[in-house]
Amino acid sequence: MNSLAMRLGPFTATLETPFASLVDGLHQLYRPELFDVSDSFADFHVSLAPGKGVRRWFRQQARFLVDGESPFMPLPADQALPMFEWGLNYAIAAQAHxxxxxxxxxxxxxxxxxxxxxxxxxxxxxxxxxxxxxxxxxxxxxxxxxxxxxxxxxxxxxxxxxxxxxxxxxxxxxxxxxxxxxxxxxxxxxxxxxxxxxxxxxxxxxxxxxxxxxxxxxxxxxxxxxxxxxxxxxxxxxxxxxxxxxxxxxxxxxxxxxxxxxxxxxxxxxxxxxxxxxxxxxxxxxxxxx
Amino acid sequence: MDKVLVSSSSRHAAHHEAHSDRLTPLLRNSAEIGEWGSEDWDIAIRQARHAGLLARVEAQLVAKNLLTVAPIAAQAHLIAARNLAHKHNADVAREIRAIVAALAPLGVPVILLKGAAYAAAGLPPAEGRLFGDIDILIPQTTLDEAETLLMKAGWTSAKSDSYDQRYYREWMHELPPLQHEKRQTAIDVHHTIVPPTSRFAVDGKRLRDAAIGIGPDHINNTVMVLAPADMVLHSAVHLFTEGEFGRGLRDLCDLDRLLRYFSDVDPDFWDQLAERASTFHLERPLHYALRFCTRILDTPVPTRLQAFGAPGPLAARLMDRLFGRALRPPHPSCMDALSGTALFLLYIRAHYLRMPLSLLVPHLLRKAFIRRLEPATV
Structure with a gap:
């Protein structure tokens, strides 16, 4: 399991995921200091979890969860990176009133x-x-x-x-x-x-x-x-x-x-x-x- | 079974009370929140959001001038929740006006229940509250006409299954829920506060006779709310007999605020409440309401009422375990191995209280098995 925290403008998000390629993708797209988070308060607690049941292995899926709740249907696992970005957009729009x-x-x-x-x-x-x-x-x-x-x-x-x-x-x-x-x-x-x-x-x-x-x-x-x-x-x-x-x-x-x-x-x-x-x-x- | 529950639950309870529940200290304005670090606020905000109590927490902190105790990042969530709650309050007021206008031809007062009543009567639980369905109470003889009038005004039945329709009409104290086609808002039309099949039978007429007019033309009594004691009893019956706890802690907070407010404006309120509970045979749900308000939210209930309506010692211990779990913040950080079992047992209990076994067993069997075999009918 990979865990990280990152700053996204005024927000902080934590991410837990078994998908190492997602973590690599984020490190490619965001500056290193944005992962240097000292505060233990996070605005979004995101997890990109594997699919349930057989979808853990066969045609592997990813599920987007924000603080344990999943607002979307699972997607194929290779869409984890765009799903993380879309999911965050959703979470910001739903919460940041x-x-x-x-x-x-x-x-x-x-x-x-x-x-x-x-x-x-x-x-x-x-x-x-x-x-x-x-x-x-x-x-x-x-x-x-x-x-x-x-x-x-x-x-x-x-x-x-x-x-x-x-x-x-x-x-x-x-x-x-x-x-x-x-x-x-x-x-x-x-x-x-x-x-x-x-x-x-x-x-x-x-x-x-x-x-x-x-x-x-x-x-x-x-x-x-x-x-x-x-x-x-x-x-x-x-x-x-x-x-x-x-x-x-x-x-x-x-x-x-x-x-x-x-x-x-x-x-x-x-x-x-x-x-x-x-x-x-x-x-x-x-x-x-x- | 009781033994198992007691031994493992006390261990878990100690663990959770010590480490995980950050929401009830906030709701109690406990002094400990002054000592909190950001990790405590992180979990507190999450628990409050899941419980639907983020804006309530904000309102309470502002009232005590304590908002700045929260770190800036946590304050942002509280302010966002306040904006959302303002919107809900404005929407519920508009929705009430639409419902009252649609039902005017009935010629009977529309009695608002629960959240809608708190909002319309300006009672403390409305502050920082989010609203879902609107509940109203009207005479049973007017239910059919009310349904027709609401449908003319754009509401449609959200339950199309003929079994559901019959379940509501024959056994429950309400019409099947109606949803507005355009606004997607839902309304539940009741004729009393408990199902007629239940072991607590309350005659809707007695509630209506005691109801109180509100609003600009309150003299004409077109819009009313239940009398204070009835309002508390309704909330108590709803929370402690209906077996749904997704908003359980929120409902308990509503009860806490109602009890504090009514007992503050009327010193005789506690005695009226006990008397009314006896009249309707609702002593037991009232007992649980007072017990858990006191235990979880420090509600100042007079000592003389502590044993009022209490069950026997064994049942009391069991219900403490079950309700104690069901009323924790509904967040994974507050769940333990027995949370699911507790919620399941309370769900079964709710159905058992709601209808005699001769109706209950076929109903639950149907819910569990038959429905899965049927093609979905829309």
Whole structure:
């Protein structure tokens, strides 16, 4: 049995698992000091246990348990690493109601955060992966944690989930980046995790205020276009993407309204990553001048 | 068997009380929490979450100005739980309004039970509480019409099996549970607080006659709650005869808060409670409620009531073992080798109390065997 503890932004998780490949995978994806946990309080007590009965050996399965409870069906054992990452996303969204948890990527440049909510297939993860390889700091790929007290986004700096074609696109785009082994035949197809840039992991303690909310959409052969979008429409859309928006009731609305008041709201259509990098750089520069 | 239970359980009990249970010291505001390190808070938060008591713990610590005793990391969990509990409180208020509106044509008061009653009447157990199903009580003669009205307003029957339907309608004191199609909220419609087949038979009319109007138009008595003694007895009967302990410690905390509150505002409350228990022949469940509230949560029950409704010495020892286990925090850190057996025995006891053996044996056999052989019907 392998036991470890690790820091994930504001959280600490413990992991118990017989799957050594999962532990190796985590050490490949997270900086070593993140496993150096002295506090004995953990937020998530995770175990990736072997399947039950015959599934312990035959077509071996992995079960995700958080403090003894299993929210998902078992998966084939070779999916243990992505399952750990998905399971943590689930556990954070289900528990961390001290934050407004928005299903969105969050990246930072010049002290301002861009929140990128994305419907599945909108190319959010690919775009995020490209931007953080070109100077933006990764706060989160899937879950933007907004602190209600000050509206800041709190970083997680965890690996980015890439699917299918995006994996090869990113290997070409950032040959120096670190990727996990590919896992095939998952519910999302083939997946691989891209390690967060070291600078993002080192600065995981630095939260930052929101500067832009950008709704990205990948469209074949489209010219890159960053169009301003109605803030009320953007607010409705982001409330829809907030996993615990209704839980925060009136305060949740006020937090989002304040964020929209101080931020630019855009719809972004693109087909080429290089164009996207340029438009986002222009966006970050424009706010420095104003 | 009793001997086995006693010898091994005392060893385990000592072990667990000394090492594992971090939740009940928190609930008692015990001084020891000031000495805790992060590993104690780690286990305390987990036990409180499993028991559905995280927000209750938060409310109690805030009330005693002790929240900062917890490490920052633990406080984050308590604050998250508080946000969730606020949402539950707001939702339950909306749900009550929807139910009362749907049932207005009945022309009888809707009496709220358990969590919904605590929330609507602003009673202390509502603080930091999470809510599941909403329970209401109405006259038995209005059950069918109530079901029709609720279905018109969007609730549907969650039990489609014809055996389940008959089980509820013939033997239980309630309609089969109804669930709202859009909101997924569930409602249990009762006509009394114990099954008519049970050895504790309570006439719903006597409960209704003593009920108290609440809310803005309380003079019209459209929304009511049970009288204080009846509310406590209902909670006691529910916890100590129904055999479900997933929320057992939470229910015990509700009882503790009700007892403290009612005895504080009315010095005669304890005597009324004992008298009412005698009227309904609910002395035994009340005895267990008072005994375990005192033992686990230090509820200040007057000494003169300690032996009220008590069973014989042998049964008392056995029930101490069984309930003592069932009321531990429902977390793996508090389970021992006998926890499963204790819960199983209490489950059997609950059915035995609920219906005569001539009904019980076929029912349990069906649950155990027949259902597995049937194709699922939806």
């Amino acid at each position: 001290q934050y407004l948890v928005v299903h969105a990527a969050a990246i930072e440049l010049n002290g301002r955060v861009a929140i990128l909510p994305g419907a599945p297939g909108a190319g959010k993860s690919t775009l995020t992966a490209a931007l953080v390889q070109r100077g933006w700091r990764l706060l989160s790929d899937e879950l933007a944690l907004i602190r209600p007290e000050d509206g800041h986004v709190v970083p997680l700096a965890r690996p980015i989930n890439l699917k299918n074609r995006s994996i090869d696109i990113m290997r070409d785009y950032a040959p120096e980046a670190v990727f996990s082994r590919e896992t095939h035949d998952t519910a999302k197809g083939t997946v691989a995790l891209m390690r967060a840039p070291d600078d993002s992991m080192r600065r995981v303690g630095e939260s930052a205020p929101v500067g832009w909310i950008v709704f990205p959409r990948w469209k074949e052969d489209a010219e890159a276009r960053m169009e301003p979008w109605s803030r009320p429409a953007g607010l409705m859309e982001i409330a829809h993407n907030a996993m615990n928006y209704s839980l925060h009731e009136e305060r949740g609305f006020n937090v989002l309204a304040n964020i929209f008041e101080q931020s630019g709201c855009y719809r972004f259509t693109y087909s080429k990553l290089d164009d996207a990098i340029e438009r986002f750089a222009a966006l970050a520069a424009s706010s420095l001048q104003s």
